[in-house]
Amino acid sequence: MMRLLIPFGIFIVLIGFLGIGLGLNPREVPSPLINKSAPDFELPMLADPGESLGLEDFKADGVVLFNVWASWCVACRHEHPLLVSLARQNAIPIYGLNYKDERPAALQWLRQLGNPYKASAFDEDGRVGIDWGVYGVPETFLVDARGVIRYKHTGPLTAEAWETELLPRIRQLREQEG
Amino acid sequence: MTLRRLLLGWVMSGYALVAVASVEPLTFSSPEAENRYKNLIEELRCLVCQNQNLAASDADLAKDLRRETYNMVEEGKTEAEVVDFMVDRYGDFVLYRPPVKSTTLLLWLAPLLLALVGLTILILQIRKRKAASTSDEALSSEEQARLNSLLNQTTDPRNTR
Numbered sequence: 139m140m141r142l143l144i145p146f147g148i149f150i151v152l153i154g155f156l157g158i159g160l161g162l163n164p165r166e167v168p169s170p171l172i173n174k175s176a177p178d179f180e181l182p183m184l185a186d187p188g189e190s191l192g193l194e195d196f197k198a199d200g201v202v203l204f205n206v207w208a209s210w211c212v213a214c215r216h217e218h219p220l221l222v223s224l225a226r227q228n229a230i231p232i233y234g235l236n237y238k239d240e241r242p243a244a245l246q247w248l249r250q251l252g253n254p255y256k257a258s259a260f261d262e263d264g265r266v267g268i269d270w271g272v273y274g275v276p277e278t279f280l281v282d283a284r285g286v287i288r289y290k291h292t293g294p295l296t297a298e299a300w301e302t303e304l305l306p307r308i309r310q311l312r313e314q315e316g
Numbered sequence: 317m318t319l320r321r322l323l324l325g326w327v328m329s330g331y332a333l334v335a336v337a338s339v340e341p342l343t344f345s346s347p348e349a350e351n352r353y354k355n356l357i358e359e360l361r362c363l364v365c366q367n368q369n370l371a372a373s374d375a376d377l378a379k380d381l382r383r384e385t386y387n388m389v390e391e392g393k394t395e396a397e398v399v400d401f402m403v404d405r406y407g408d409f410v411l412y413r414p415p416v417k418s419t420t421l422l423l424w425l426a427p428l429l430l431a432l433v434g435l436t437i438l439i440l441q442i443r444k445r446k447a448a449s450t451s452d453e454a455l456s457s458e459e460q461a462r463l464n465s466l467l468n469q470t471t472d473p474r475n476t477r
């Protein structure tokens with residue numbers, strides 16, 4: 139009896155591990171930046187190359203979303219209506235990082251689909267993206283009033299992700315700040 | 317014939333494209349810097365394709381990270397400094413060789429542990445078999461007596477009659 143039970147036990151454990159493995163998302167790379175000060179940056183604004191946008195501008199707004207997007211990014215198109223509706227509801231100030239894009243194409247995109255951003259920084263060569271550990275667009279960072287990254291959502295933002303991942307954290311952060 | 321030649325040319329040009337795609341023409345200030353750069357892009361993982369290193373990947377991000385690596389190498393940064401830069405931004409995942417830490421200890425020790433388990437099972441099995449075979453050889457005095465009587469029976473058929 140034992141002769142059969144031991145291999146069967148090993149088999150069950152293996153199946154358990156494989157089952158867990160199936161549920162994991164291999165594309166998800168945990169960011170080492172969570173709960174650390176956001177990387178400082180200073181970039182020209184998308185709308186006006188003469189003006190600059192930086193981390194300091196976020197701080198005045200308290201808790202903000204920092205959304206990495208590009209006009210060439212198909213998945214960004216999927217999440218865009220949600221961002222627009224969040225901006226309309228004044229749910230949270232949203233800043234954009236226009237990542238490795240062309241200025242006319244990006245501006246055209248915002249004109250067509252609506253502009254949910256208070257402002258977008260124009261990261262032409264993706265250098266600031268690297269500092270923020272961006273490896274696929276879209277990505278959305280939750281930055282608190284002290285400029286600390288509290289959460290990162292990789293991939294298009296969904297209503298579900300907003301409700302379950304972002305909103306509870308935003309509420310908690312706002313409570314802490316009073 | 318001309319069609320085949322055309323096709324061949326087309327295929328060959330395709331190969332040529334693939335071959336040069338991920339190699340930017342770079343000039344290094346010293347052969348030592350070039351070595352450092354080559355080691356680094358072999359060791360660092362592309363985060364988009366995940367199963368390729370920076371040297372092999374054609375992804376846009378890999379190109380950017382190669383450019384960053386090149387710039388840092390040319391600034392005279394050591395390999396460890398460049399690796400730290402990448403880990404600060406992308407985490408340990410960017411390394412093909414995970415560092416030994418409390419969370420990766422099991423990963424590093426697993427081969428040794430499995431080898432030990434295998435060795436233990438092997439030794440136990442050998443001992444068991446040896447014990448079984450030696451008990452076969454040594455007969456108790458009762459068994460020996462029975463064996464002798466049986467042998468006597470067969471060697472001397474008159475006894476049975």
